[in-house]
Structures are given as C-alpha cells and as structure tokens.
Amino acid sequence: MLAYTARRIVYVVPIVISVALVCFLLVHITPGDPLVAVLPADASQELAAQLRAAYGFDRPLPVQFGLWLLRALHGDLGNSIATGRPVLAEVMRAVGNTVTLAIAAAIIGFTMGILLGLIAGYFRETWIDKVATSFAIAGVSVPHYWLGMLLVIIFSVQLNWLPAVGAGPSGSNSWAWDWAHLKYLVLPAITTSVIPMGIVTRTVRALTGDILSQDFVEALRAKGLRETGVFRHVIKNAAPTALAVMGLQLGYMLGGSILIETVFSWPGSGFLLNSAIFQRDLPLLQGTILILALFFVFLNLLVDIAQAAIDPRIKRG
Amino acid sequence: MSELPLSATADAALQAAPATKARGYWATVGRRIMRDKVSMACALVLLLIFLSAILAPWLGLEDPYKGSMIRRLRHIGTVGYPLGTDELGRDMLARLIYGGRLSLVIGILPVILAFCIGTSLGIVAGYVGGKLNTAIMRTVDVFYAFPSVLLAIAISGALGAGILNSIVALTIVFVPQITRVAESVTTGVRNMDFVEAARASGAGAFTIMRVHILGNVLGAIFVYATSLISVSMILAAGLSFLGLGTKPPEPEWGLMLNTLRTAIYVNPWVAALPGAMIFAVSICFNLLSDGLRSAMDIRN
Numbered sequence: 001m002l003a004y005t006a007r008r009i010v011y012v013v014p015i016v017i018s019v020a021l022v023c024f025l026l027v028h029i030t031p032g033d034p035l036v037a038v039l040p041a042d043a044s045q046e047l048a049a050q051l052r053a054a055y056g057f058d059r060p061l062p063v064q065f066g067l068w069l070l071r072a073l074h075g076d077l078g079n080s081i082a083t084g085r086p087v088l089a090e091v092m093r094a095v096g097n098t099v100t101l102a103i104a105a106a107i108i109g110f111t112m113g114i115l116l117g118l119i120a121g122y123f124r125e126t127w128i129d130k131v132a133t134s135f136a137i138a139g140v141s142v143p144h145y146w147l148g149m150l151l152v153i154i155f156s157v158q159l160n161w162l163p164a165v166g167a168g169p170s171g172s173n174s175w176a177w178d179w180a181h182l183k184y185l186v187l188p189a190i191t192t193s194v195i196p197m198g199i200v201t202r203t204v205r206a207l208t209g210d211i212l213s214q215d216f217v218e219a220l221r222a223k224g225l226r227e228t229g230v231f232r233h234v235i236k237n238a239a240p241t242a243l244a245v246m247g248l249q250l251g252y253m254l255g256g257s258i259l260i261e262t263v264f265s266w267p268g269s270g271f272l273l274n275s276a277i278f279q280r281d282l283p284l285l286q287g288t289i290l291i292l293a294l295f296f297v298f299l300n301l302l303v304d305i306a307q308a309a310i311d312p313r314i315k316r317g
Numbered sequence: 318m319s320e321l322p323l324s325a326t327a328d329a330a331l332q333a334a335p336a337t338k339a340r341g342y343w344a345t346v347g348r349r350i351m352r353d354k355v356s357m358a359c360a361l362v363l364l365l366i367f368l369s370a371i372l373a374p375w376l377g378l379e380d381p382y383k384g385s386m387i388r389r390l391r392h393i394g395t396v397g398y399p400l401g402t403d404e405l406g407r408d409m410l411a412r413l414i415y416g417g418r419l420s421l422v423i424g425i426l427p428v429i430l431a432f433c434i435g436t437s438l439g440i441v442a443g444y445v446g447g448k449l450n451t452a453i454m455r456t457v458d459v460f461y462a463f464p465s466v467l468l469a470i471a472i473s474g475a476l477g478a479g480i481l482n483s484i485v486a487l488t489i490v491f492v493p494q495i496t497r498v499a500e501s502v503t504t505g506v507r508n509m510d511f512v513e514a515a516r517a518s519g520a521g522a523f524t525i526m527r528v529h530i531l532g533n534v535l536g537a538i539f540v541y542a543t544s545l546i547s548v549s550m551i552l553a554a555g556l557s558f559l560g561l562g563t564k565p566p567e568p569e570w571g572l573m574l575n576t577l578r579t580a581i582y583v584n585p586w587v588a589a590l591p592g593a594m595i596f597a598v599s600i601c602f603n604l605l606s607d608g609l610r611s612a613m614d615i616r617n
Contacts, residue, residue, distance in 0.1 A: 014455075015458065015459065015462050018458075018459040018462070019459065019462045019463070022459060022460075022463075023471075026471055026472070026475040027475065029472075029475055029476060030475045030476065030477070137600065137603055137604060137607075138600065140547070140603065141547055141551075141596065141599040141600035141603045142596055142599070142600075143550075143551045143554060143555065143592055143595045143596055143599065144551075145555060145558055145574070145592075146574060146589070146591075146592025146593075146595060146596065147592075149574070149578065149581065149588070149589060149592060150589055150592070152581060153581050153585040153586075153588070153589060157581055157582055157585055158585070251464060252464045252465075252466070254464075255463070255464030255466065255467040256464045256465070256466030256467055258466065258467070258470055258559070259466070259555050259558065259559065262558075262559060263578075273470065273474070274559060276474075277470070277474035277559075277561070278560070285471075285474060285475065289463075289467065289471045292464070292467055293462055293463050293464075293467065296462060296463065296464055296467075297462050300462075
C-alpha cells in the first residue's frame with residue numbers, strides 16, 4: 001500500500017508541473033497586451049516599458065515560467081490587476097464558498113444517485129428501472145444553468161420561498177450554518193447535484209446489474225442468504241468503482257461551478273473566474289484556474305489511493 | 318409455405334441462400350435502431366429542429382432581429398406571437414428557430430473536429446506505440462487534469478469572446494477524450510492476426526492504419542463521440558450564456574437565455590424557452606447515442 005501510494009504521488013509531480021505550464025501559457029495565448037487592463041489609454045512608451053519590466057513581461061518565456069513557478073511554489077501568485085490584492089488570498093476566500101456548495105450538492109446528488117442506481121439495478125428492465133434511468137438521463141442532459149433559472153422562477157419568483165441570488169442575508173459577510181444562510185444554499189445545491197446524481201445513478205445501476213448476474217450471487221442465495229445480505233455483497237463489490245466516480249464528480253463540481261455560481265451570484269471561485277475574465281484580470285484568471293486544477297489533481301490522487309485501499313485488486317495491477 | 322414438407326423448405330432456403338447477400342454489420346445496426354422507438358422519436362425531434370433551423374428563412378417567420386418597444390415581453394399564446402416576445406419585443410418563435418442555426422453549429426462542430434483530430438491522434442498513438450505513444454498520451458493526460466467546464470472556460474476566457482474562439486476551446490476540450498478512447502481501442506486491435514497478416518504481406522503503416530485499423534475502431538469511437546454532443550451543446554450554450562460566445566443581437570439559445578434572465582420577474586416562462594431548446598437537443602442526442610450503443614452491441 002505504501003509503495004503504491006508513493007508511486008502515485010511521484011506520478012503527480014509531472015502532471016502538476018504541466019498543469020502549471022498550461023495555466024502560465026493561457027495568459028500568453030491571449031490576444032493583445034496583458035498590460036492593457038492596467039495601462040491608462042494615453043500611457044507613454046516609458047510607462048508601458050516600466051510596467052512590463054515590473055511584471056516581468058520583458059524576459060524570455062521559459063525564464064518567465066521558471067520565475068512564476070518558483071513564486072507560485074512560495075504561495076505568491078501575484079496581485080490581482082483589478083483590486084491589487086494578492087491572488088492567492090482572493091482565490092482561497094472564494095474557494096471556501098465553492099467547497100460549501102460542492103459538498104452540499106454532493107450529499108444530495110450522491111445519496112439520490114446511489115439509491116436510484118441500486119433500485120434501478122435491482123429491478124432491472126421493470127418500470128421502476130425505467131423511471132430511475134429517465135431521471136438519470138434527464139440529470140445528465142439538462143443545461144444546469146437553465147435548471148437553476150427554472151428553480152428560481154418556481155421557488156423564488158412564483159412561490160417566494162427561497163432567495164434567488166447571493167450567499168447570505170445582506171450585511172452578512174461570511175458563511176454560517178444557520179437557516180438564514182442555508183436557505184441561500186438550497187437552490188444552487190440542488191442545481192449542482194443533478195449531473196452527479198445522473199452519473200452516479202448510471203454507474204451504480206450498471207455495477208449492481210453486473211454484480212447480481214455473477215455466479216457468486218447465485219451461490220449466496222443458494223446457501224440461504226437473505227436479500228439484505230446479498231445487497232451487502234453488492235455494495236461491497238460496487239464501492240471501489242462507485243467511489244472513484246463520485247470522487248471525480250466532486251472534482252467536477254469544484255472546478256465547473258462557474259455557470260451555476262453566475263446564475264445564483266454565489267461568491268465562489270467560479271464567480272471570481274467570471275469577473276476575472278470580463279475585467280481581463282489575467283493574474284487572477286491564471287491563479288484561479290491553477291488552484292482549481294490543482295484541487296482536481298489532488299482529489300484524483302486521493303480517490304486513487306482510497307480506491308486502492310479498499311480494493312486490493314488495484315495495487316497488484 | 319406451411320404446407321410444404323420440411324425438406325422442401327430447407328431446400329428452398331439453401332437455393333435462396335447464395336442470392337441474398339449476408340446482411341452487413343452496419344445494416345444490422347441500422348435495422349436494430351429503427352426498431353427502437355425511443356431512438357426513432359429522438360431522431361424525429363432532432364430532424365424537425367435541424368430542418369426548421371436550416372429552412373428558417375423560408376418558413377414565413379417574423380424578422381428575428383426586428384424589435385418593438387411597445388410589444389416587449391408578450392406572454393406565450395399572444396395572437397401573432399405564439400411563443401411571446403423577448404425583452405426587446407422580438408418574436409420568440411422566430412428567434413428560437415433562427416437560434417438553432419448558430420447553437421447547433423457551435424454545439425456540434427467541436428465534436429466533429431475533435432472526432433477527426435482525436436481519432437487520427439489516437440490511432441497513430443495506438444498503432445505506432447513506443448515514444449510517440451508516450452508523447453501523445455502524456456500530453457492528453459495533462460488536459461485530463463482539468464475539469465472540462467473549467468478547461469473550456471479557461472481557454473475561451475483567455476482567447477476572448479467570439480464564436481470561433483468558443484469552437485476552438487470546445488474542440489480542445491474534446492480532443493483528449495476522443496484520443497484516449499481511440500488509442501485504447503487501437504491498442505486492442507493492433508496485435509490481432511489480420512493486422513499481422515497485412516504487415517506480413519508488405520502493407521505500409523499508413524495503409525494498415527487506414528484500411529485495417531480504422532474500419533475496426535471507427536464504430537466505437539463514433540459512438541463515444543455522439544455521446545459527447547449533448548455535453549458540447551450544453552457547454553457551447555453555456556459559454557454564450559456567460560457572454561463568451563456570440564454577441565447580441567444574434568439569436569443563439571445560450572445568449573438568449575442570458576439576456577432574458579432579467580425578465581424572469583415579468584414573464585418567466587418566455588425567459589425559460591431557450592433553455593428548453595438546449596435541453597431538448599441535448600437529451601435527444603443522449604438517448605440516440607444510448608440507442609446506437611445498444612444497437613451496436615450485437616452480442617446482446
């Protein structure tokens with residue numbers, strides 16, 4: 001197990017460096033001068049050159065990348081052009097809200113997905129299976145930003161039960177786990193949960209069906225095990241794969257929250273990314289993407305290790 | 318036929334056999350999918366949406382660009398405006414139908430482009446193997462380190478708003494995924510006897526890939542690619558929804574959804590219509606792709 005873990009961690013190093021390279025290069029594929037957002041329109045040539053030197057844009061690209069990576073390793077991702085504050089602090093503050101949203105959505109989506117998947121897989125080819133599968137397909141096909149709008153229309157505009165936008169009552173600056181804040185979380189969390197719900201349902205359904213059709217299940221039943229006992233075996237056998245899929249989905253929710261956060265004005269990393277794009281705040285754009293991608297990479301690493309820990313077949317392979 | 322003795326039927330069957338050519342794989346798949354009601358219903362819906370988008374100028378619709386301040390945000394069912402009007406008083410029916418033109422192109426084109434690029438890369442990586450395989454597949458791994466929504470938004474955010482940029486961004490998102498599938502099916506085929514035989518009979522690498530590999534892997538890659546169209550439609554419209562795709566006043570479902578967002582307090586159901594179009598196309602492609610997958614799985 002230790003050897004496997006060590007090997008997986010070593011594999012991650014080149015990935016992290018390449019991810020950093022992609023994030024670094026993103027700024028350099030942007031058309032126009034990256035200084036455009038800070039420079040006044042009537043800036044003199046000297047001022048432009050001065051700023052270019054201050055940001056290090058006058059050096060050759062590999063040198064710039066090396067310096068940028070070195071500073072990033074020390075937690076310095078530069079300062080936001082729009083606000084002048086350090087990028088890392090800005091991103092970490094926003095990531096907290098995204099994590100809150102992703103965890104709430106994961107609880108809803110994974111619970112629903114596992115339940116629907118088990119039921120559909122157990123009652124395969126019956127109407128129960130068809131209903132559960134339809135839910136799953138609708139979940140993965142719906143444009144989630146549109147679903148968010150529909151929920152706002154129904155629960156905020158028509159029924160006036162839940163707030164439409166924001167992450168807490170006005171005047172509140174930080175998240176708290178009380179109803180005043182939680183009611184802001186309900187709609188974005190449900191919206192975020194539909195895709196993982198659909199994918200987990202499909203995965204668990206397929207796994208359940210496959211496991212139930214194996215010979216050992218027949219043997220378990222023949223030796224007189226009750227269906228609840230059979231189910232325990234199904235869950236044990238399905239767990240490693242289901243866990244891996246759920247881990248990946250959690251990563252997608254953390255990294256892909258921009259559309260939902262925009263619909264609900266949820267002050268998370270996606271919302272930050274959106275404003276970075278439209279203010280052409282390149283250091284902020286670069287930093288947010290880097291941190292979200294790193295989250296994703298490390299989550300994948302954790303999932304791999306956890307999967308190997310509960311499924312002894314993987315380490316050997 | 319039933320009156321004939323058994324031997325005669327068998328004889329007749331034997332005589333008929335050489336005349337009817339054995340049905341090919343794709344003909345069987347086609348026949349199987351034709352019998353699947355859900356797939357056919359989806360194909361019909363998609364056909365209607367495609368045809369109406371292509372034929373939009375000849376359908377006698379209102380001008381999708383012409384607005385009017387006095388008839389803004391009419392409700393669904395208003396006389397003359399069956400699906401109401403948008404925030405600038407433009408006919409929603411016309412805008413939804415015309416919107417299909419751009420929305421379908423920016424949603425489907427990236428998958429087609431990625432299919433071509435990814436299949437080529439994957440087959441070359443899988444067949445040639447060695448260092449080239451490592452180089453291609455490790456590059457692909459890097460893109461897998463980004464959640465696809467984040468990657469699409471990062472690239473199109475960096476490139477700036479525009480239809481072309483969003484197509485490029487989505488193509489870059491899908492190429493690695495298709496490459497991975499293509500590489501894995503090619504690796505499964507490359508050591509089979511018929512490839513070996515072709516190599517022994519002196520066929521060059523390019524010929525083997527084009528003739529012997531491509532025909533055997535294309536089906537699997539194609540099905541995988543069709544399953545990506547749904548995601549691509551949602552992401553493409555999503556980029557426009559964020560303001561990274563096309564620009565107003567162009568009719569496009571994602572952008573329409575964005576500009577109508579402020580109208581949800583006045584006329585919510587009209588505001589939700591463009592999203593329903595995206596949903597319809599996306600779910601139909603998903604179901605059709607599922608149908609195709611099970612139709613191609615002849616063993617079951």
